[in-house]
Structure formats: C-alpha cells, structure tokens
Amino acid sequence: MKKDCYYEVAYTGGMVARVYLLAANIFRYYVDPTGQYAPPKQSQAGLHARILAPTVAEYGSTSVKSRIEKSASAWTIVTDNMKICFAKDTGAMSVWVSDKLVLQETRPISVGIDGSTQFLQSDTEANYFGGGTQNGRFNLTRQRIVVANTNNWLDQGVASPAPVYWSTAGYGVLRYTFTRGEYDFASKNASLVTTKHEENRFDAIYFFAPTPYQLIHTYQQLTGLPLLLPIFGFYEAHLNAYNRDYWVKASPQEKGAIKYPDGNYYREYHPQELPEELKEQTIRETLNGEQGGTAYLLSARGMIDQYLANDMPLGWFLPNDGYGAGYGQTDSLQGNLQNLADFIKYANNRGVEVGLWTQQNLAPVDPEHPQVSDRDFEKELAVGVTALKTDMAWVDAGYSFGLNGTQTAAAMIKKVKGQDLRPFIITMDGWAGTHNTAAVWTGDQNGGQWEYIRFQIPTYIGEGLSGQPNVGSDMDGIYLGNNSVVNTRDYQWKAFTPIQLNMDGWGTNPKNPFAFSSRITAINRAYLKQKTMLLPYIYTAAREAIDTGKPLVRALFLEYPDLPECYSDLVKYEYLWGESFLIAPIYQNTAADDEGNDIRNGIYLPDEQQVWLDYYTGDAYQGGQVLNNFAAPIWKLPVFVKAGAIIAKAPATNTPKEYKQIKLTRQFEIYPAKSNQVTIYEDDGISAKYQDGEFAQTMIETEQAADELLVKIAPTIGHYEGMAVHRTTELAIKMNQLPNTIGIKLAGQKCKLRQAKDLTEFVQDDNVYYFDKQYLPNPYLAGMGTNLGQSFLRIKLETVDVSQTEIELRLTGVDITVIPENYLPNEQVATKAPIDLSSSSMQTTTLSWQYADESLGRVTYNVKVDGVLYTGIKEPKLVVHGLLPNKQHAFTVQIVTDKGTTAWSNEQLF
Numbered sequence: 001m002k003k004d005c006y007y008e009v010a011y012t013g014g015m016v017a018r019v020y021l022l023a024a025n026i027f028r029y030y031v032d033p034t035g036q037y038a039p040p041k042q043s044q045a046g047l048h049a050r051i052l053a054p055t056v057a058e059y060g061s062t063s064v065k066s067r068i069e070k071s072a073s074a075w076t077i078v079t080d081n082m083k084i085c086f087a088k089d090t091g092a093m094s095v096w097v098s099d100k101l102v103l104q105e106t107r108p109i110s111v112g113i114d115g116s117t118q119f120l121q122s123d124t125e126a127n128y129f130g131g132g133t134q135n136g137r138f139n140l141t142r143q144r145i146v147v148a149n150t151n152n153w154l155d156q157g158v159a160s161p162a163p164v165y166w167s168t169a170g171y172g173v174l175r176y177t178f179t180r181g182e183y184d185f186a187s188k189n190a191s192l193v194t195t196k197h198e199e200n201r202f203d204a205i206y207f208f209a210p211t212p213y214q215l216i217h218t219y220q221q222l223t224g225l226p227l228l229l230p231i232f233g234f235y236e237a238h239l240n241a242y243n244r245d246y247w248v249k250a251s252p253q254e255k256g257a258i259k260y261p262d263g264n265y266y267r268e269y270h271p272q273e274l275p276e277e278l279k280e281q282t283i284r285e286t287l288n289g290e291q292g293g294t295a296y297l298l299s300a301r302g303m304i305d306q307y308l309a310n311d312m313p314l315g316w317f318l319p320n321d322g323y324g325a326g327y328g329q330t331d332s333l334q335g336n337l338q339n340l341a342d343f344i345k346y347a348n349n350r351g352v353e354v355g356l357w358t359q360q361n362l363a364p365v366d367p368e369h370p371q372v373s374d375r376d377f378e379k380e381l382a383v384g385v386t387a388l389k390t391d392m393a394w395v396d397a398g399y400s401f402g403l404n405g406t407q408t409a410a411a412m413i414k415k416v417k418g419q420d421l422r423p424f425i426i427t428m429d430g431w432a433g434t435h436n437t438a439a440v441w442t443g444d445q446n447g448g449q450w451e452y453i454r455f456q457i458p459t460y461i462g463e464g465l466s467g468q469p470n471v472g473s474d475m476d477g478i479y480l481g482n483n484s485v486v487n488t489r490d491y492q493w494k495a496f497t498p499i500q501l502n503m504d505g506w507g508t509n510p511k512n513p514f515a516f517s518s519r520i521t522a523i524n525r526a527y528l529k530q531k532t533m534l535l536p537y538i539y540t541a542a543r544e545a546i547d548t549g550k551p552l553v554r555a556l557f558l559e560y561p562d563l564p565e566c567y568s569d570l571v572k573y574e575y576l577w578g579e580s581f582l583i584a585p586i587y588q589n590t591a592a593d594d595e596g597n598d599i600r601n602g603i604y605l606p607d608e609q610q611v612w613l614d615y616y617t618g619d620a621y622q623g624g625q626v627l628n629n630f631a632a633p634i635w636k637l638p639v640f641v642k643a644g645a646i647i648a649k650a651p652a653t654n655t656p657k658e659y660k661q662i663k664l665t666r667q668f669e670i671y672p673a674k675s676n677q678v679t680i681y682e683d684d685g686i687s688a689k690y691q692d693g694e695f696a697q698t699m700i701e702t703e704q705a706a707d708e709l710l711v712k713i714a715p716t717i718g719h720y721e722g723m724a725v726h727r728t729t730e731l732a733i734k735m736n737q738l739p740n741t742i743g744i745k746l747a748g749q750k751c752k753l754r755q756a757k758d759l760t761e762f763v764q765d766d767n768v769y770y771f772d773k774q775y776l777p778n779p780y781l782a783g784m785g786t787n788l789g790q791s792f793l794r795i796k797l798e799t800v801d802v803s804q805t806e807i808e809l810r811l812t813g814v815d816i817t818v819i820p821e822n823y824l825p826n827e828q829v830a831t832k833a834p835i836d837l838s839s840s841s842m843q844t845t846t847l848s849w850q851y852a853d854e855s856l857g858r859v860t861y862n863v864k865v866d867g868v869l870y871t872g873i874k875e876p877k878l879v880v881h882g883l884l885p886n887k888q889h890a891f892t893v894q895i896v897t898d899k900g901t902t903a904w905s906n907e908q909l910f
Contacts, residue, residue, distance in 0.1 A: 002068060007077055011091045011108060017202075020056055021064040024081045025209060025218065028056060028176070029093070031111050031202040040177050040203065042400045049400035049407060051176060051433045052205075053224035082208065095171065097208045102170045106192060109202050116202035118173075120193040126169040127557075127567050128185040128193070129212075129465040132162030132430060133442055136455035138462040138555060139567055140165065140185045142884075147181030147197075149399075149429050153443030155455040160430035160440045161399075162466050163197070166215045168561075174222060174432060176203040178400045212465075212558055217549030219467045224436025225546050226469050230386070230424050231685035232353045232656035233439075233499060234538060235315020236475070236528055238307070238512065239357065239389070240504040241325030242300040246274050246282040249294075258510055260297055261306060268505065271324075287319050287327055287343040301346055303504075303512075308350060310514040310521065313528040313654045316387055317352050319343060321505075322359040323391075326373070333370045337379055344384035351655025355387025355424070356380060362409055377409060381416040386686070387424045389441070402429040406438040414688075422688040426472065426499070439470035439499055447477030447507050448486050453493065454587040457573045460497060464551025469542070471553070472499025474511065481507040484516040485589075485596035485634065488523045492637035493585035495527035496577045498542070498552055523635045526780035529652040533778065535659060536648035536667075536680055541578035543681040543695075552578060560606045565868050569882025570626070571604050580645035582612065584630075584638040596634040602881070603627040603638060604868075611643035611818060613671060615777055618734070618790035620818035626870040627822065628878075635784040643673035643818070646700055648680045652780070660685065663724050666802070668700060669777065670733045672709050672816050677701040684720045694720040698802070709733070709814045713807040725803045728766065731795040733811075738771040739793065740813025746797070747805045753795065766798040822871045824862070827900030831856060834876065834893040834902075839910035848877040849893050849905070860896045864904070865889060871896075 002008075007019040018037060020028040030037055042049060069076040077084040083096040092105040104121040128140045131147060136155035147161045163181050166172030173195070175181060181197040207218045220226060250257040250267040257265040266283075269275075274282065289296030296302050300319040307314040320327045327343070328336025344354045362377040364370035377388065390405050410423040425438040434440065442459060445452045456473060463471040475494060476487045491513060494500050504511040513524035531538070544550050550558065554576040557566035565571065574584040584603040592598040605612045608624025616636060620643070621627065630638055641647070649667040653659045663682075683695035696718035703710040713729065744751040744767075753769050756762035762770035774789030776782055797807065836850040847863065861873040865880055866889050883889050888909040895902040 007066075007068075009075075009086055015108075015111065017109075019077060019084060020059075021066055021077075021079060022056065022059040022205070024064060024079060025097070026059075026205065026207045026222070027082070027084065028203070028205045030176075030204075031109060031116070033111060033200060040400075041199075042404075043178055044401065047400050047404040049178070049404035049431075049433075051174075051178075051403075051431070052222060053433070053436065095206065095208070097170060100170070102208060103206065111200060111202050113200055115196050115198045116200070117194055117196040118202070118204070120195075122186040122189075122191050122193045123167070123169045124190060126167045128165055128167050129462070130162065130165035130172070130467075131183065131462070132158070132164075132466045132468070133160035133440060133459060133471075134158055134462050135442070135459045138458040138465060138572065139569075140183075141567075142185060142187050142190075144182070144184040144187045147175075147183060153445050155451070157443075159428060159443040160434070160468075162430065162432050162434070162468070164219055164432055164466065165195070166212070166219070168212065170208055170210060170215075172207045172209075172215045172219055174205040174207070174219060176205055177201075178431070212561065213549045215549075216465065216467050216551075220435065220546075220549055223433040223467070226435040226467070227423055227437060227439070228542055228546055228690060229439065229470055229498060230353075230422060230656075231535065231539065231659060232315040233387070233424050234531065234535060234542075235313050235656060236500045236502060236513070237316045237318065237355075237387075238303060238314060238502045238504060239318040239321070240300075240303070241321040241323075242285050242287050242303075242319045243327055243329065244325035245270055245285050245505075247285060247294075247298050248278050248281050248283070256508075261309070262294070262297055264294075266294075266298065284329075286329065287339060288346070300343060304347060304350055304352055306512070306514070308654065310525070311654065312513050312525055313532050314352055315656050316355055317347055318355045318357055318387070318389060320357055321391070322357040327356065331372060333364070333372055333374050333376060333379075336372065337376070337383055340380065340385075341383035348384065348657075351657030353386045353656065354384060355389065356385055357389045357391055359391045362405070362412065377412050378416050381413060381421075386421060387426070389426045390438075391428065399429070399431040402427055403431045403434060406434060410437040419688045419692070421686060422690075426501075430468065435468045435470065439472060440468050441499075441501065442471065442473040444479065444503075445474060445477045446479045447474075447481035447490075447509075447511070448483035449477070449480065450486060450588050452477055453486070453490055453585060454573070457493070457575070457585055457587060460553045461555050461572075461575050464545075464553050465555060467549070469545035469551040469553075470498050472497065472501055474501050474503040475513070476507075476511060478503035478506050478511070481509045481511070481515075484520045485592070487516060488520050488596075488634065489586045489637075491524040492527050493583060493587075495531045496581065496583045496637075496639070519634075522780075523784070526635070526778055526784070527637070529780045530778045532653045532659065533649050533651070534647070536650050536682070537578060537580070539685075540648060540679070540681040543690075544578075550579075554578070556582075556604070556606055563606055565604060566606060570602065570868065572882060574603060580642050580647060581615070582640040582642075584640075586632050586637065598632045598634075600630045600632045600638050601628045601879075603630055605640065611673060611820060612640040613643055613734075613818075615639040615641045616781060616785075617788060620820045621822050622820040622824075624869060625822050626868060628870060628872040629874055630872070633785060635781060641671055643671050644676050644702075644704075645671045646676055646678045646702060647671075648678075648700075656685065660722075663727070664799075665728050665730065666698075667730045667732070668713075670702060670711065670731065672702055672704050672733060672735070672814070675701070675703045682720075682723075684722055687721075689720065693718075696720060696723060696803075704816075707812065707814045709739075709809075709811045709816075711807075711809040711811075715804055715806055716802045719803070725801050726799050727802050728799050729797045729802075729807060731809065732772075732775060732792045733795075734790065734792050734816070736791055736815040736817065739811040739815075741811065742769055742793075742795070743810040744795070744797070745806075745808040746800055751797070762794060762796060766796055769793060769795045824871075824896070825900045829856065829895075829897055829900045829902055831895070831902055833905040834861070834895060835905065837891060837893065837905065837908045839891065839908075845880045845883055845889070845910065846877060847880060847891055847893075847910075851876050851895065856895065856897050862894050862896055862901070864892045
C-alpha cells in the first residue's frame with residue numbers, strides 16, 4: 001500500500017513493514033512491532049549519535065518515481081532502476097536491478113524478542129566484505145562474524161565493528177541500529193547468508209551499485225564521507241604520559257632501565273608502584289621540564305628534541321594519556337591549560353602539532369566551577385590542540401556512546417576553529433559513520449611478536465573494504481617488544497599505511513624508532529623518510545578515498561576484479577598502496593639469519609600483461625605469477641611499482657612544517673611503459689576549506705610509442721590559501737640509457753637544457769639534465785644493500801608560475817626494455833617433467849615431487865595451483881596456504897633451467 005512517503009507491506013501473522021525509497025539505488029526496509037518506527041535507540045539518555053549523514057527525511061523519498069505492479073505471484077515496487085518484489089505465497093523479498101536479480105530472501109524476516117534476522121540466498125560466485133575491524137580477515141565469505149566490540153585485539157577479535165556488509169553480487173546492507181549483531185556468510189550452509197541483531201525491530205538500508213568501489217562509496221555517502229587526514233596525520237606520532245610518573249636513576253642491568261642521551265639509565269615508576277625508599281631520588285616528569293637538567297631530558301620537550309636529534313620524522317605529539325596524567329601540575333584547570341599552551345608553542349616552533357588523549361568528558365561537569373581534574377576540549381583547542389584520541393572509556397555496549405563522542409568533538413572543533421581546522425580524531429570503538437569524524441585505531445597490541453604484524457595486514461585491508469580508509473595502530477605494539485627485527489619490519493610496512501602511533505611507556509623497550517642499534521635506527525629512519533617523500537602521492541590517494549571510495553590500503557581485487565585469486569587467501573598478506581604500489585610485508589620468520597635477513601614467499605603480482613618493478617633495485621617482474629624466495633634482507637621491504645606509473649614525490653622532511661616549506665619544488669618519478677594519466681591533489685593540509693572547493697589539482701600524463709616518450713604537465717587548476725604558484729619542477733624518468741634528444745617547452749616556448757657534468761651541478765642549477773646511473777628512489781637506503789643504483793634521466797627546470805605554465809617534454813631514442821627476473825623461457829629441455837606428485841591435505845597443503853636428472857645442474861621449479869603460476873621455487877616442494885577445505889585442487893609442475901623448461905607434468909588433483 002502506498003503512503004505519503006513510504007510503502008506499507010503487510011504480512012500474514014500481523015507483521016507490517018515500511019519501504020522508504022531514498023534514492024534511485026537505495027531503499028530502507030523497516031519492521032517495528034511497536035508501530036513507532038522511531039530512529040535507532042541510543043544506548044543512554046542524552047546521546048545524539050547519527051549513523052546517517054542525511055537523515056531518512058532529508059533524502060526526500062518523494063523525488064524517486066515509483067509505482068506498484070501486481071502479478072499472480074508477487075507485488076512489486078517499481079522505480080526507474082529497481083524492482084522490489086514481495087512473493088505472495090511466502091512474503092519473501094527479492095530485488096532486481098537493471099533486470100538482474102541481485103538480492104533474494106529465502107524466507108521472510110524474523111522479528112522477535114531474541115532479535116531480528118534476515119535470511120538471504122547466497123550466490124555461490126559472490127564474495128562478502130565489511131563488518132569493520134575484523135582482525136585477521138578481509139574476505140568474509142564462508143565465515144561468521146560478530147558485529148560487536150569483543151575487547152579482543154588478537155586474530156579473529158573485533159575492535160571497531162560496523163553493521164554493514166556488501167557483496168560482489170552488487171548490493172550492500174547497512175543495519176540501522178546500535179545493537180550487537182552476528183552475520184553468517186554461508187559458513188555452514190553454502191547457499192544461505194543470515195544476519196541478526198539483538199533487538200525487537202528490523203531496520204536496514206539497502207544500496208546497489210555495479211562495482212565494489214561504487215558500493216563502498218555509496219555506503220560512505222549514506223553515513224558521511226570519510227575525513228581527510230591533515231598532512232601532519234600521515235607523519236609518525238609519539239604518545240605517552242608526561243605528567244604522572246616518577247623516574248629514578250638506575251643501573252643498566254635493572255629491569256625497565258632506559259638509556260637517555262646523557263648516557264645514564266633511568267627507570268620509570270607509576271606513583272602507586274614507587275618504592276618508599278626511592279622517593280627521595282625521584283624526578284617528576286612534566287611536559288616542559290621547567291627544572292632543567294635531567295628533568296628536562298625526561299620531559300615531553302626532551303622527547304621532541306630526541307626525535308629531531310636523531311633526524312627522525314615526527315608530525316604530532318600526544319603528551320598525556322588521560323588515565324591520571326593530565327597536562328599540568330598546577331592547582332587549577334586554567335593553570336594547566338597555560339602549561340599545555342607553553343608546550344604547544346615549543347612543539348609548534350619545531351614544526352610538530354599537538355593532540356591529547358581523553359577517557360573522560362570533553363567538557364567540565366560544572367562549567368561554572370571547573371575542577372583541576374576536568375577536561376575542557378574547547379579551551380584545549382583554543383590554546384592550539386589539533387588532534388584528539390578517544391580511549392577506553394569511550395567504549396560502550398550500545399555503540400552510540402563512542403560515536404556520539406567523536407561527533408561531539410568534531411562539532412567542538414568546528415565551533416572553536418570554524419573551517420580553519422579539520423577534525424582529526426582517533427577512536428578505538430567505531431560504528432557505522434565513524435569514518436566521517438574519526439580514524440580507527442586497532443587496539444592495544446604486543447610488540448616483538450610476528451603475530452601482531454601478520455594478522456594486522458588483512459585487518460587493514462578489511463577496514464578499507466568497510467568504508468574506513470583511515471586506520472592506524474601502535475608501532476611495534478604498545479606492550480612487550482625487545483625484538484629489533486620485528487621492530488623494524490613493523491616500521492617498514494607501516495610506512496605504507498595511513499597512521500603510525502608510537503605508544504610509549506608500556507613496553508619492555510621505548511616505542512620510538514631509535515630504541516635499538518644504529519643499523520635498526522637507520523632502517524627505521526629510511527622508511528619514515530620514505531613516507532614523507534611519497535606524501536604528494538599519498539595525499540592524492542587520500543582524497544581519492546573520499547571522492548571514489550578507493551581506500552589507501554587497497555585489496556587487490558578492487559583493481560583486478562576479474563582475477564579470482566585476488567579474492568583468495570593467496571593475497572591475504574599483501575595489498576596495493578594507492579593504485580601504483582604493491583606492498584608485501586615481512587610478517588614471519590621464513591628463513592632468517594641472526595641479523596634478520598630473510599626471504600619472502602607467496603608474493604602474487606597480478607595481471608600477466610603488467611610488469612612490476614622492485615622499487616628499491618629496479619629489477620623487473622612479470623605479473624600473473626607468485627614469487628617465491630624473494631630476497632628480503634633486513635633493510636628491505638618488498639615494494640613493487642607498476643611499470644607505467646607516475647609517482648608524485650617531495651624532498652624528505654621531518655615535520656609537516658618543513659613539508660609546507662618545500663612545496664616550492666615539484667617532483668615526479670616516472671616509470672615509462674605505456675600511456676598513463678594521473679591528477680595530483682593538494683590543499684592547505686589542515687583546514688576544512690577543501691570541502692568548499694579550496695584545493696588545487698595538476699594533471700600529468702605520459703604517452704609512450706616505440707622509442708619516443710611524451711610527458712605533459714598541465715597548468716595547476718584551483719587555489720587555496722597559502723598556495724605557492726611559483727615552483728621548480730624535477731623529473732626522474734627510469735630508462736636504460738641517455739635518450740637521443742631531449743626537448744622541453746614551457747608554456748609553448750622552447751627551453752634550452754644543458755647537461756650537468758655531475759650530480760652536484762644538477763642539484764645546484766636549473767634547466768639541466770643528468771643521466772644518473774646511481775639513482776635511489778630512497779637515498780636513505782644508500783649503503784644498506786649492493787647494486788641499488790638505478791638508471792634515471794633527471795631533469796630540473798626553472799621556477800615558473802605553475803598555474804599558468806604547461807610543461808611538455810619530448811624524448812626520442814628512449815630505451816626502457818626490461819627482461820623480467822621471472823621470465824619463462826619458451827624452449828624446452830630434453831628431460832622428463834617431474835613425477836610422483838604427492839600432497840598433504842587440509843588448508844595448508846605441502847606439495848612435493850621427485851626429480852632425478854642431475855645433469856641439468858641447479859634448477860628451479862614452477863608450479864600451477866588451480867591455474868595460478870608459482871615461480872622461483874628452489875626445492876622440490878611447495879607449501880600452499882589458504883586452499884579451501886573439502887575441495888579438490890589441481891597441481892602441475894615443471895623444471896626451469898638456464899636453457900629452458902621441461903614440459904608440464906600431468907595435472908593431479910588433491
């Protein structure tokens with residue numbers, strides 16, 4: 001029955017549902033036995049958390065044209081794009097989009113005092129994603145998840161749930177509720193998906209789109225577009241309590257003793273744990289170290305000094321933890337605020353922003369009579385705070401409490417700062433809509449253990465698939481540690497993630513990047529610097545996450561939807577960083593020596609037509625293969641860049657203040673292979689004015705044909721406050737030799753270039769080129785490995801007005817040929833293929849075979865597993881992870897020699 005703003009569906013038995021048409025591809029289906037049809041119930045009085053950005057009423061459902069069609073078997077609500085059908089005999093709902101059946105109930109919705117459940121037919125070809133922070137998981141197909149904070153930060157735990165999921169069948173569902181849920185994606189019954197929430201009502205919003213990106217983005221539009229992190233948020237942060245504990249000078253052997261720059265060791269004590277006999281020897285920690293000497297060394301200011309003295313990037317600093325550690329030791333809130341202001345001034349002068357933790361109210365309970373222990377976030381903003389972390393006390397069973405906290409904080413930021421400061425809030429208990437005001441932290445975890453790297457990789461991927469592109473965790477955990485190899489491996493991969501938090505003060509070693517040997521410190525420095533060098537690329541990808549739903553940490557199938565292996569556990573421990581980089585973290589000890597030099601197996605490079613380049617050596621690898629025995633010495637994270645990529649870069653910096661200053665230089669790194677086009681995004685990096693159109697974009701494109709390369713940089717379009725329009729431009733183009741001709745036009749006028757005689761002259765002059773045979777994409781890795789220098793043509797142009805000047809570079813005689821390291825020779829050698837394939841069973845399969853022809857010398861093996869090619873296998877065995885149980889898999893093997901390959905063995909099923 002058609003009502004004013006909804007359709008009413010009556011079921012046998014008395015259940016009545018309402019269908020609200022919210023947009024051409026969105027509708028709400030609501031069953032409420034009470035007949036109130038109210039918004040979701042908040043978890044306690046006084047909360048106003050909003051899941052939806054525009055409310056149901058604000059959508060204006062009357063704008064969606066619709067009609068009712070009746071047939072012998074169903075009643076159907078018909079729009080221009082959708083058909084929502086209700087079967088007359090069962091009452092089950094089905095949805096057709098563009099004449100394709102997308103969603104189908106197997107039985108009507110069940111609503112009762114034990115909860116509300118929907119039963120959907122599972123498409124055997126479909127995959128399911130979402131659920132928020134589901135530790136250790138990204139593809140939820142054949143799994144059961146809980147949509148609730150389990151306070152479990154281990155594998156399979158849930159830290160920041162979201163009541164949303166979507167399917168590659170072309171639909172997504174947002175359960176409009178604040179109650180605990182449980183979703184089963186065909187874990188027991190391959191043809192059935194059940195989703196349940198613990199409330200006596202059923203309220204869900206269905207959205208439809210043809211691609212995964214569009215589904216993710218539609219969900220974000222429903223619940224509010226993600227926040228754009230400020231530039232400083234991409235730098236490393238240091239967090240600790242500098243206003244509570246006591247320090248005592250200690251011996252090097254004493255448990256918990258930490259060496260400080262003065263050469264002495266000190267041990268930290270919580271006030272409640274301080275032995276009576278040590279009280280006379282204590283030094284009280286502070287933010288500003290007013291007493292000087294050792295007290296200054298142990299202060300928050302002293303830690304900032306340590307970062308800068310160690311040449312380490314640091315973007316922001318949280319000097320309190322909220323649990324008994326405020327930010328001042330005066331007898332009034334106003335006095336403490338002044339102490340905070342003094343610290344902020346010191347930090348800002350060194351280029352570092354300041355945030356605060358909170359586990360209590362954001363405003364005094366009695367604003368007219370604030371207590372010294374109160375928090376007043378509005379006044380903290382007024383003295384210069386730019387970030388907030390809502391911690392454990394913001395966890396609540398109803399989930400509206402934590403969401404209300406981040407939304408309230410965001411409103412306070414807007415009230416105090418207007419458009420001058422965008423919200424930057426980190427929370428540990430999100431829900432649907434959290435991404436609109438906050439980034440997600442994955443919880444307290446241990447350092448020094450491989451497990452906490454391993455399961456976080458798919459966790460981060462799953463966050464992006466849940467519409468939350470901004471995610472971060474503690475560097476080498478908050479607890480434990482004391483393993484330098486795990487420490488640096490964590491720093492390496494997290495340099496290619498959005499947010500990096502140093503939660504110091506709770507582990508067995510300091511949680512900073514210079515806690516271990518000089519070599520480990522140098523490696524950590526190199527990767528933190530790497531991130532700052534890639535900030536133009538990263539920031540562009542961050543804006544893309546808002547505009548298109550493309551997360552920064554990106555599942556491979558999002559870019560390669562037609563490759564079945566990109567949905568499988570084969571790619572569970574790798575991801576795309578934006579569209580041009582593939583990251584394969586070192587997440588376990590595979591064959592490491594005492595120094596941590598290791599190998600990485602199971603690196604899948606998608607697309608057999610795509611060449612991937614080792615970013616740090618320049619070695620080429622053909623896509624469509626799984627690499628094994630890939631060398632990963634202690635300094636090296638496996639990072640691959642697409643041939644054809646255009647990477648926007650910047651000089652390395654230590655602080656966001658420095659980054660703002662180096663914007664007078666534009667840098668582009670080009671890996672020519674085919675024509676490409678990218679648009680680089682920029683804004684002021686801290687305000688919310690980008691939402692009002694205050695930003696700029698620059699398009700750069702390459703055209704590759706035979707041995708000619710054309711590079712065009714269009715004039716920059718747009719403007720923002722403080723934008724520098726007069727800039728130099730540097731290009732670094734990967735090629736094997738100096739091209740025959742180099743032609744440059746600036747605004748259509750020829751520009752004469754001269755060849756620099758050496759790198760020093762190139763750096764000092766403009767309108768010069770230099771063929772650099774020792775180019776390093778990350779110069780901070782110099783000396784850590786051998787043969788790292790790559791051949792790049794480097795060009796440096798004079799300062800121009802980039803808003804008015806098109807740059808055109810034309811090269812002839814360009815040699816960009818590569819021979820992939822995993823090249824498969826076509827010739828066959830005259831020997832038999834391997835025989836006697838055998839296999840264990842279950843999900844981890846060990847395949848082995850026999851090879852007896854020793855005349856071929858040292859060989860490697862190729863294996864096809866269900867058609868996916870594994871290469872670089874040095875022994876006659878292969879361990880394959882993540883295969884589906886209770887299903888046969890196909891294997892075949894061949895031998896690779898210097899002269900050619902054998903035929904493939906007969907295919908065998910195990």
